[in-house]
Amino acid sequence: MLVLTSLLPVVLILAPPVLGLPRYEVSGGQVVARSLASKVVIPAGTPAEKVSLGRLSKQVGSNMPGYTVGHFRSERGELAVYGNGSRTGLLFGTQPPTFLTPADPETLLIVWKKGDAATFRPRGVPLRENIWPLLLLLPLSLAVGSLLISRPRLSYEIHGDTLTVKTRASSTDFLRQSTKASVTSDPLGVRLFGTGMPGYHTGTFSTRLGNVQAAASSARPEQALLLEHAGKRYYLTPSDPAAVEAWFGG
Incomplete structure (x- = not known):
């Protein structure tokens, strides 16, 4: 268990792109936004608008490139964010408001309002922006894991x-x-x-x-x-x- 804990930062970096998260599943007139640890259901008829936010200040969650998920403060107040770090996206009038950053926001809105089904994701982030946090954390995680595996004995x-x-x-x-x-x-x-x-x-x-x-x-x-x-x-x-x-x- 301690070894798994030491490798958790690496897992958190690799898991979202491997699992295709965050993800927006549109079906039956609702949008379900998913992350590693949570989801939010946006019902049919929820007010929605395209916005460009000036800032996002993390309260709890992740703000890694390509995986910006959690509760953030903005000029619109507290938001539930399921995005890729972009400040431009769709703001839904849930409580608290939900901010999504699909690669094709117009198509998502059309599919949602028609009651059709489709799955959307944010635009991908270049690999070089994701790899640096991994390169920085991997040696530390491996060192801690190695220490725990070879824990000294009496x-x-x-x-x-x-x-x-x-x-x-x-x-x-x-x-x-x-x-x-x-x-x-x-x-x-x-x-x-x-x-x-x-x-x-x-x-x-x-x-x-x-x-x-x-x-x-x-x-x-x-x-x-x-x-x-x-x-x-x-x-x-x-x-x-x-x-x-x-x-x-x-």
């Missing part, structure tokens, strides 16, 4: 009399004879230095008992293992903290 391994804790950046050995262990139900507090992401919390964190060096898979586990070693306190989250505490001798 490991706790016991070999002989040594517990070895490995993170992405370090490996620490805890000798059984020189380490004091206890179990706590206190969560990690504020991250002072290090990394905090789902399933991976490393670095210096505060707790009710003071600062700890964390190598934990959760910031709020039911139980965690505290180790005191070489003058520092460590916060770990093995699957069975009590069993590891007993292995250290309680």
